[in-house]
Amino acid sequence: MSGSIYGKCFTISTWGESHGEGYGVVIDGCPAGLPLDESQIQAYLKRRKPGQSKFSTPRKEEDKVRILSGVFEGKTTGTPISLIVFNENQRSSDYSDIASYYRPGHADYTYDMKYGFRDYRGGGRSSGRETISRVAAGAIASAILKELGITVYAYTKSIGPVTIEYQKCRKEFSMQNPLYMPDLEAAKKAEEYIMEKQAENDSVGGVIECIVTGMPPGIGEPVFDKLDAALAKAVMSIGAVKGVEIGDGFQVTTRTGSENNDPFAYDQNKRLIKLTNHAGGILGGLSDGSEIILRAAIKPTASIGRPQRTANKNNENIEIQIVGRHDPIIVPRAVVVVESMVAITLVDFLFQGMTARMDRIKEFYNLYKQ
Amino acid sequence: MSGSIYGKCFTISTWGESHGEGYGVVIDGCPAGLPLDESQIQAYLKRRKPGQSKFSTPRKEEDKVRILSGVFEGKTTGTPISLIVFNENQRSSDYSDIASYYRPGHADYTYDMKYGFRDYRGGGRSSGRETISRVAAGAIASAILKELGITVYAYTKSIGPVTIEYQKCRKEFSMQNPLYMPDLEAAKKAEEYIMEKQAENDSVGGVIECIVTGMPPGIGEPVFDKLDAALAKAVMSIGAVKGVEIGDGFQVTTRTGSENNDPFAYDQNKRLIKLTNHAGGILGGLSDGSEIILRAAIKPTASIGRPQRTANKNNENIEIQIVGRHDPIIVPRAVVVVESMVAITLVDFLFQGMTARMDRIKEFYNLYKQ
Amino acid sequence: MSGSIYGKCFTISTWGESHGEGYGVVIDGCPAGLPLDESQIQAYLKRRKPGQSKFSTPRKEEDKVRILSGVFEGKTTGTPISLIVFNENQRSSDYSDIASYYRPGHADYTYDMKYGFRDYRGGGRSSGRETISRVAAGAIASAILKELGITVYAYTKSIGPVTIEYQKCRKEFSMQNPLYMPDLEAAKKAEEYIMEKQAENDSVGGVIECIVTGMPPGIGEPVFDKLDAALAKAVMSIGAVKGVEIGDGFQVTTRTGSENNDPFAYDQNKRLIKLTNHAGGILGGLSDGSEIILRAAIKPTASIGRPQRTANKNNENIEIQIVGRHDPIIVPRAVVVVESMVAITLVDFLFQGMTARMDRIKEFYNLYKQ
């Protein structure tokens, strides 16, 4: 059944495989009149592009995006926007032997079980390259959020044992190191840790944190389409994510209510605020006007150079060694993917939220009565 | 916009407020021919019923369910099943003053922002009583899973600092203590911890773990409706949940690939198994045939007897003290809610999974050609 | 799979069978702040109630509606609205023999094929009484449309050979005769025709026309969710409807383009109008600001007193005679059902239409920024 379509009002439909013709996404439900050109999308894709540092696969792919529809004279028209990135530099020969066995930590076995066979070249649909489509759509969602004064910022919070605190970070540092870690000292330590594990033909994991500012309160659709529930799905749908937390997440389980509740108060400008934000900006499934905070747990790259035990299709237990160079860590390139999925979800829910009150609907249609 | 509807093939639509006429759910897409009577559903509701132990609110509610449609001569007919639980014993007078201010940790403020006003009696739609509808539907989903040999088992894994290991538990112990903790010694310690905090007019949190056995491999719909993504949404949509993990969850972030990958192997019966299960039974968003394992972080009850600072609607910062007795912990009563949301999600995805292969579809329709 | 749920933004979920406990509908996505009480809904239900004239079944049912959720202090709260009508006066014994054979023109056979068995009492889920749920929801949709200055008016356009022209009708006459025909002379002729056929133990069909005024232009979602496509589905989903036309409908097939095109022009107030309305108020799947006009073809009642040939479940060809009195015509009671389905659909699309333009979305959120 259909599973590559996401969103109710702002809907994206993605396609593509690692060694097919390319990747793409159709965005249906993008409002008309948004200024859009390819360079805006390219800037986002650049952040997930391989071959940019010593920690990412040296395949030099351009991942050049083309807008095929939905834009006229520099603006979106309200009709579906089709984006495409043609694949280049894919050598199918590299993958010929992996057709016969199941790589640990990969989807080889489960795809075979579901579909009866699989496009084994580079993981086919289950390849991390699938996120190209997400990021391309995310760039458009971010452009919409910008018009509404909302920003989504994700960064590398931890790599292996090296963890940083958001309060001590400076956002602008994110872009100054290949790990997207906004604490340059920690980034250096993390780099050393990765190199150490890489030398052992091994890989490492980490945590991505995402912060949303400027979100109006009251966004989310109880009781199943709560904003936190939707964000959890959005982020967990990214390959390699094994956990999601909102606000203080699992830490709240050892707290008491008096420690965990965030008191409301009016500030000196008589604006209602929360004095703390353990809740991570969401109460009862609705945004509460403070920063939305979420974290994603990213597993270490499954493809490692070390010998591994596994099974093949001939009922044999074997030992394999995955050839070719793979990223020793997924985290840095996944930062923009988390940002994209959050942005897409927020746009969808902002749109859904427009029909919550009769008085506003009435005013809306009165304003635009011809 | 519509947010109280859940599921694509097996769809539930819930309604009800704490102090309205009652709660209900319409299940649309339940297959015909499933034996069903009210006692099956009542047994599930009993597990979330208040007034059963010293740790749950003493309101004595029967929460008696009625089947209003979709069942004929003891079997489901394939048409929508409407279930209703009428409210009893609700005293609106208790809640009169909370209309004027925003309780910390509750949805009072965010509902006001979204809808312009709120049914303040007992939290209205945002009350935990909303889960009655989920559990009633969950009972039916569980009956379907049982026919397919699949079991969903959730339990209290931790309460405050008291944590237990699944490997050391005996499932049957769950039902022998009011905390649904399958380690009676730990349960005793947890009980003491709760009483201590309760004496301080405070509340505590904890972790629920859920284990699914018997799930066939290949269930899930990449790339957005991955099984783990869907389960994350299902569980995060339950009030009070602040984090979700699959398999080893956040622990994987400090592991290496060689530690985290689960090797495949054939066992002595030539059945393919995984030698470890760090992945928690899901690879590439598809079930892999091993146990599915997930955990939910439950925050401490927001309603506490202690004085708390907050703001009212007259632009004043005030101190409040919430009267009435509230559960000092949400965890035990939420166990069956987690089980229900997982069961509903699994049924939906098992149904979705039936169209994955052309050969099976063909065989299906050949079998039933008249 | 789920099929009793309708609408994307304004979503209704219906349930109930002819001889079950009752009928109901859950409306999810109704905006907060709409004044609503049971009498408004009852007024709509009255128009489809049986036992009101010599042409409708003499079963005296009250069809009394209750609001179970979603309304607080006389206003909708934005949360799901659950409506219920308990069945009364259902005698299951009347239907015992129809369990064994397939009534011509009914869903007996097809339900057996789909579900394996059926609730045969009074047609079960396939009974015309199912429209109670639609009309109850339609009453709420109509209340929303009224706030936006939009009216939906349906009437009996033809009964057998007796046809009337909208231009010659006076709306207020609709309510003055049991056939909802706004031309009293024609109504009299139609009445005679029905009585003639009724005397022969036979039944008759007819056409319902529906006119929408006050609809803003630009509503509809190309290319699949065009407004005309959505209306066609809405109306065709009503039992007994065998055809749907928009504007001049099938008549256009023998016209030329120059005859059929509606010229645009500015009127003396410089408002853009269409000089004719062959298109029925929809161009390119979007409302064009003129009256929306659609017609539904209603088949003659399938239950007739005459002897009919059919087959039973014992592989025998038999002759049956359906006992009990049935409406000799469906049309008059279906008028309010057509109105309801059109109203529900329009509300859903008005809500969908709010996200079509970036400038309006921006203005919307600026207006309501706290």
Add this chain to the structure above:
Amino acid sequence: MSGSIYGKCFTISTWGESHGEGYGVVIDGCPAGLPLDESQIQAYLKRRKPGQSKFSTPRKEEDKVRILSGVFEGKTTGTPISLIVFNENQRSSDYSDIASYYRPGHADYTYDMKYGFRDYRGGGRSSGRETISRVAAGAIASAILKELGITVYAYTKSIGPVTIEYQKCRKEFSMQNPLYMPDLEAAKKAEEYIMEKQAENDSVGGVIECIVTGMPPGIGEPVFDKLDAALAKAVMSIGAVKGVEIGDGFQVTTRTGSENNDPFAYDQNKRLIKLTNHAGGILGGLSDGSEIILRAAIKPTASIGRPQRTANKNNENIEIQIVGRHDPIIVPRAVVVVESMVAITLVDFLFQGMTARMDRIKEFYNLYKQ
């Protein structure tokens, strides 16, 4: 809001404009293991291609389709199938002046109202070329139906006053004349009629009939997603369609129940059949095993060479004359579009129908248990 996505289980997402880069469709939910190559799709596209007869625009477009994803080694993989047809031979200069006014019978005005502006080149998204995406997806749906022994056949039933009877036709004649009319004598008369109107710079309409054979009984999802309701939407969503009928359609409105009911009977092979088929193969919204019959009313081409009155954007009433050659009739090229929309809808509902019975679901999963 999203409106270019169609189907629940077999979902298509289309994009493209008349003078953009091209047209495409992403098919999500196509089962794995279906043999598929570009030539199968090209054969369908050929039937709607322009420039093939004197009655279609002389633009010579190749409309060459490419499969970009979802197919591996000649078979579908179960992942999204992306199809693209690049535009060629589009001269935007031809359309420069239509930017300033609203063509009668077109979507120019309504698109402006909805989106604030429009891609005016060749009608942009509202162009009939949009059906390329539908037909490409329809080819795949038809391939699935073929595997299940189901055929969908549409043909030109009438052009202006020239009407034919299905009973007198021979299917194979359809392909032997440019009008897809399976009665060669009638086709000749229709041709003359078209030429006559074309000489007057005018256009003509007609009726398309579609017949489905081999459909198993019990397919459809009451009460809103009835098969006839879904087909009505599918067909009405095609531009230029103004009416849809199932079975005898509007004719039933002047019939009596005894004339209109189709008697059931066992044939000599003890198979249950209907002795007549006024219902058009659908009872209670479910397929009944006999032929499904539907008709679509197609309006005359809106673009005509004759002078027409209309309004421009400067508040002026003007007279226009549309230059360039346009098809004098839409019907023949729409035949394959109707077939496609019906095929897509049937596949979607066959997939939906797989979860109707618990016993079959159980058997399904037992069969495929590893």
